[in-house]
Amino acid sequence: MSLKAVKIPLWITPITLVAKIYLQGILFFTIFRFLFLILNWSQVSQIENNKFYTLLCSFSIGWRFDTVVSTYILAIPTLIFLSTYHFHTTKKFAIYFLYLFCALIFPLTFLISAADIPYYEQFGNRFNTMAFTWLDNPKFVIGMILGEVRYWIFAIPLIGFIWFWIRIMMRQKKRQLRYLSEVLDVKISVKQAIYYALSSLFLIAIMFLGMRGRIEKKSPIRIGTAFFSNYNFPNQMALNPSFTLLRSWLDDLNDENKLLSLIDDNVALLELQKQLNITQVIPNESPIARQITDSVVSSKPNVILVIMESMSAAKMKKYGNPLNLTPNLERLGPNGYFFNNIYTAGIHTYNGIFSTLYSFPALLKKHPMNEFPTPIYTGLPGILKENGYNTTFFLTHDDQFDNMGGFLKANHFDQIISQKDYPSKEVLSTLGVPDHFMFEFAIQEISKKQFSKKPFFAAFMTGSDHGPYIIPSNISFKAKTSDTKTAIVEYADWAIGHLIELAKKQSWYNNTIFIFVADHGYSGNSPYEISLDYHHTPFIIYSPKYIPIGKEFNQIGLQIDVSPTVLGLMHINYTNNTPGINLLKESRKYATFSSDDKIGCINDSMFSIIRPDKSMGLYRYKEKSTADILFKNKSLADSMKTYSYSLLQVSQWLIKNKYTSQIGKKLP
Numbered sequence: 001m002s003l004k005a006v007k008i009p010l011w012i013t014p015i016t017l018v019a020k021i022y023l024q025g026i027l028f029f030t031i032f033r034f035l036f037l038i039l040n041w042s043q044v045s046q047i048e049n050n051k052f053y054t055l056l057c058s059f060s061i062g063w064r065f066d067t068v069v070s071t072y073i074l075a076i077p078t079l080i081f082l083s084t085y086h087f088h089t090t091k092k093f094a095i096y097f098l099y100l101f102c103a104l105i106f107p108l109t110f111l112i113s114a115a116d117i118p119y120y121e122q123f124g125n126r127f128n129t130m131a132f133t134w135l136d137n138p139k140f141v142i143g144m145i146l147g148e149v150r151y152w153i154f155a156i157p158l159i160g161f162i163w164f165w166i167r168i169m170m171r172q173k174k175r176q177l178r179y180l181s182e183v184l185d186v187k188i189s190v191k192q193a194i195y196y197a198l199s200s201l202f203l204i205a206i207m208f209l210g211m212r213g214r215i216e217k218k219s220p221i222r223i224g225t226a227f228f229s230n231y232n233f234p235n236q237m238a239l240n241p242s243f244t245l246l247r248s249w250l251d252d253l254n255d256e257n258k259l260l261s262l263i264d265d266n267v268a269l270l271e272l273q274k275q276l277n278i279t280q281v282i283p284n285e286s287p288i289a290r291q292i293t294d295s296v297v298s299s300k301p302n303v304i305l306v307i308m309e310s311m312s313a314a315k316m317k318k319y320g321n322p323l324n325l326t327p328n329l330e331r332l333g334p335n336g337y338f339f340n341n342i343y344t345a346g347i348h349t350y351n352g353i354f355s356t357l358y359s360f361p362a363l364l365k366k367h368p369m370n371e372f373p374t375p376i377y378t379g380l381p382g383i384l385k386e387n388g389y390n391t392t393f394f395l396t397h398d399d400q401f402d403n404m405g406g407f408l409k410a411n412h413f414d415q416i417i418s419q420k421d422y423p424s425k426e427v428l429s430t431l432g433v434p435d436h437f438m439f440e441f442a443i444q445e446i447s448k449k450q451f452s453k454k455p456f457f458a459a460f461m462t463g464s465d466h467g468p469y470i471i472p473s474n475i476s477f478k479a480k481t482s483d484t485k486t487a488i489v490e491y492a493d494w495a496i497g498h499l500i501e502l503a504k505k506q507s508w509y510n511n512t513i514f515i516f517v518a519d520h521g522y523s524g525n526s527p528y529e530i531s532l533d534y535h536h537t538p539f540i541i542y543s544p545k546y547i548p549i550g551k552e553f554n555q556i557g558l559q560i561d562v563s564p565t566v567l568g569l570m571h572i573n574y575t576n577n578t579p580g581i582n583l584l585k586e587s588r589k590y591a592t593f594s595s596d597d598k599i600g601c602i603n604d605s606m607f608s609i610i611r612p613d614k615s616m617g618l619y620r621y622k623e624k625s626t627a628d629i630l631f632k633n634k635s636l637a638d639s640m641k642t643y644s645y646s647l648l649q650v651s652q653w654l655i656k657n658k659y660t661s662q663i664g665k666k667l668p
Contacts (some may be wrong), residue, residue, distance in 0.1 A: 003444035014085060014196070015203045017176070018078050021102050024168060028106070028161070029066040029240065031112040033059060036237055039117055043233040046626075058234040061226055064213050065240040068221055069109060071210030072246075077101040078207060082200045091180055099173035109242040114158045116241035121349055122467075123596075124523030124531045127241035128248035129346075130215050130365060130596045165368060179234060183613045205466070222613055223247060226259040230626035232529045235524045245393075248597065251612065252365070260363060260652045263642070268649035271642060272579060275589065283593040286659035288650065289463055292564075296571040301388065301546060302512040303566065305380070305459040306499070307352055308492065309466050312464070312521025313340075314533040315489050328497030329516065332542040333550045339539040339583060343555045343591045344520045347534050350402045351594075352519025353461060357381060358411070359560040359580030360651050360660070362594040371406040380563035382410035383574045390456040394442045396463035397432030404461075413459075417445060429465040435470045438462070443502045456508075461519065465492040500542075513569065514542040517562055527626050528619060529607050530600040535593050537642065541569060556591045556603060557583045577659060581649055592644035599648070601640040604635045606633070608640040616641065 037044075037055070047054050056063035059520040073617060077098045084097075086092035116127040123130075213221025252258075261266075269287055273279075282289045291599055313319040315324045318338075346356035346362030354368045355361060358379030362368070368375075381391045394413045399405030409416055419432040422441060426433045433441075438460065464470070469488040471479065477494045479487035496516065503509045517539045524533035539562060541547065546569060557565075560580040567574060568582035581588065592601040599610040607621035608630075616636045618630040630637050 012365060014078075014082055015199045017098065018074055018081070018203060018207075020172070020319055021169075022067075022074060023103075024165075024488050025070045025073070025106055026063065026066050028110060028165065029069070030059070030063070032110070032117075033062050033066075035235065036117055036120070040120070040233065040237075046233055046525060046662075047229075047231045048626075050541070051465060054229055054234050055237075057228060058238045061064075061228060061238040062240065063069045063242050064221060065226065065238065067210045068213040069240050069242045069246075071207050073102070073105050073109070073209065073365050075207055078203065079101075082180075082203070082229070084129075093175065093539075095173060095176045095180065099169045099176075100567075101544055103166045103169035103360065110165065111158065111163055112242045112245055113240075114155070114161075118222065119241075120236070120523075122482075122523070124236075124526060124534060125347075125596055126236060126239045126244040128244050128596065129252055130248070131245075131547060132371050133222060185456070200463075202609055209272050223611070227529070227611075230628065232527055232626075235529065259656070260648055262645040263649050265649060265653050268646040269653070272650045275580070275643065275646070276579065277346070277586075285575065286577050286654060288579065288654070289659075292576050292582075293573050294568075294571040298387075298571040299511070299575075300389075300455045300642040301543070301570060302455050302508055303384065303389075303457045303515070303570070304499075304503070304512055305356070305515045305562075305566075306496065306517075307356055307459065308496070308516060308518045308538075309349070309462045309464065310520065310522050311465065311489075311492065311516075311518040312524070313518075313536040313538050314521065314524055315611075316538060319536070319538075323486055325486055326493040327479070328493045328500070330512075330536065330539065332500075332516075332540055335544045335547050336540050336550050338550070338552045339546055339557055340552060340554050341591070341604075342518050342559065342561070343532075343535040343600075344518060344538050344559045346594045347596065349461070349519045352517075353404065353408075355559045356519075357459065359563045359576075359578035360645055360655065361558070361560055361579065361592070362444065363648055363652055363655075364594050364599070365596055367402075370403045374407055374410045375658075375660055377411050378577065379411070381408075381459070382532040382567065382661075383563075383572065384455075384457045385412045385414075385565060386574075387572060388454060390443065390454050392417060392442075392456065393459045393461070394418075394433070394438055394445075395461040396438050397430065397436065397537035400516050417442065426470070428470045429468050431468070431470075434470065435462045435492055436472065436475060436477075437500050439495060439499040439502065443499075443506065446508070447506055462492060462495070464495065465489060480652040490546050510544065510545050513546055513566065514540075515562065515566055516540040516542070517559065526606065527624055528609065528617075528621070530595045530598055532600075532602075532607065532621060534595065535600065541566065553583060555587045557581075557588060558591050558593070561588075577654075577661070579651060590640055590643045594648075601644045602642075606640070608637055608644075610641060610644065622654050 044051060081094045107580050112127055119127050119131055209215065223239065223244060227235045228545045229235055272288060278287060278288060278290065281287050282291060297334035315321055316325045316330060318330050345351045346449055350367060351362040351367050358377040362529050385391050391413045393408050393413045394417045395404065397419050405416045405418065419427060420432045426437050428434060442458060446456055465488050469484050471487060471491050479490045481487050481490065518537035521534045521536060523531045526533060537559065560578065561583050564576055564580045564582045565584055568584050590601050592599060597612045601608045602621065605620060605622050607619045611619045616630055616637055617628045618626065618633055619625055
C-alpha cells in the first residue's frame, strides 16, 4: 500500500475525543443534580421569588463545579494521551490509557454523588471528610447503612449507572482502536501535524481554564462561588460533592487548619475573660477558672441525664410543630425548667455527648473523643464522682462506636452499659436496642446501685430517632402519624414518658433531678446554610422535689451550659474550668456553634454565619429572612465574630495546654 497524505476526520482528533468524554461526564453529573433536586423538592419552597430562574442558575453554576471535577479527572489521561498519541508505536497505548482511566475514575465520583444525597438529608451539608470520621467503626456504619431501606434506593440504580458508564467507555475505546487499525500506517501531512499541535495546545488551555472554574485572575473557583442567592438550597445544590470532598480534604492537610488559628490566643483570652466576667485569675489554675461556691449545702440528689438523639426543638409543639409529637416531654412543664433558646455545640452525636458532659464547644471539624492519647476532662461526671456519686453511661448500641466507651471510661464514668450487656434478642439493628428497653434495663441497674446508699449519676444516649428507624411492635405504643420519620419521634417521646413512669415506682425518684437535651437536631427545611433546627435543642430540667413550680427561661444559652446549670441547681461547690455558665444566674450575649467547617452565632434576632473562607453572612432569623444585611450591621457582625472566635480559640488553647481538669496545671 502506497503511503499518501490523508485528512484524519475531526472526531478522531484529541480535542474531540476528550470533549466527548467530558460532555458525557457532565451529563451524568447533571442527572445526579436532578436526583438531588427531586429528592429534596420540599426545600424548593424556601425560594420565594423566581424559582425557575434561581434553579436554572443553580444548574448553571453546578455545571462549572462539574467541569472542575471533570477536567481534574481528565488532566492526567489527556496529558499522557497528547504526549503519546502522535507517535506511531504508542497510539494504541494512548487510547487504552485514556478510556481505561476514565472508566475507573469517573465512577468514583458517581459513587460520591450517590452517597451525598442521604448525607445531605442527614447533615444539611454536601459530602466532605467529616463523612469519614466513622471509618474506625466500619462494621457499625455498614450495618447502619444496610439497615436503612432508603439507602438501597440509591445503591441499586448506582450499580447500573456505573455499569452503563464503563460500557460506554469500553465501546468507544473499541471503536477508536478499530479505526486506528485502518489509519495506523497512513502518513500525516505537515499541515495536519501543525493542526494537531495547535489543537493540543488549545485543549491544554481549555483544561486549565476548566480546572480553575473561573477566568478571574485573583482566585480560582471556591465553595463560596456557589452561594449566589439568598436561599440555602439552590446554593447547596450548585456544589459538586466530589469537589466539596476534595476541598475539605485539602483543607485538612493544610497545617494552618490542623489547629484553629482564628484569632490571637492572648486577644481571645482577654475577650473570653470579659465574657465570663473574670476580673482576677486564680493562682496555679487556668486563666478562666472560677471558684463556684454556694451558701446552701447540697443534699446530693441523684441525677439522670438523657441526651436525646436528633430531638430538635422544631419537633415539639411548644416550638411550633403542629403534629403534637412530644406530649410526654411537654407535660414536664409544671415541675420543670424549660430553657427555650439553647443551641447544641455541633451536628454530630460525639459533639453532643462531649459538650453536654464536659462543657467544651465543638472545635469545627475536630472529633474530641477520638484523640490519642485520650485527653482528660472533669465536667459533670468528674465533679459528681469527686462528690461521692456512682457514674454510669447507658447507650443503645456498641460502645466502641465513635470511641465512646474508651473516652467515657477514661473520663470519670465507673461503668458503660451498651449493646454487649443487653440480651441479644432485644437488639433490633446496628443501633442496638430500642430506647424503651434501654430505660427498662437501666432502671434495674440503678436500683441495684442504690443498695450501696450512694447517690448516682446516670447518663443516657438514646438511639431510636436515627436511621434505620425501627419502631418496636411488642409494646403498647401506637403512633398517630403514618410517616416513619414522625412516628419514630412519637416513639422516642413515648419512651421518655415510659422512663418517668418507671422511675416514679422507685424509692429514689423523689430525690432525683432529670435533665433532657438533644445531642443535635435535624437539618429540616432550612433557609440558611447552617440549619438552626440542627442546633436548637430543648433543654429541660425536671424534678418535683427540687422544682416544685415550673418556670421558663428565654435567654440565649449553649449546650456547654447544661452541666454548670445543673451543678448550680444542686448547690455543689466546685471550680468551673470551662467556658460553660450557670444559666440560672448568668447570661450570654450570643450563642455560637459549629457546623463542621462553618460557625454560627445568634442573639435574640440576628444570625451570623462564618464560612471556611472567613466570609460572613448576617440574617434576621426570627423573620426567616434570607437577605444578607452584613454591610448594614458590620459592627454587630464583627462583635459576633470576635465572640465566636474567642470561645473556640481559648477552648483549643485550654485543651492543648491540658487545662481541662477541675484544677489545671500551673501557667508557665
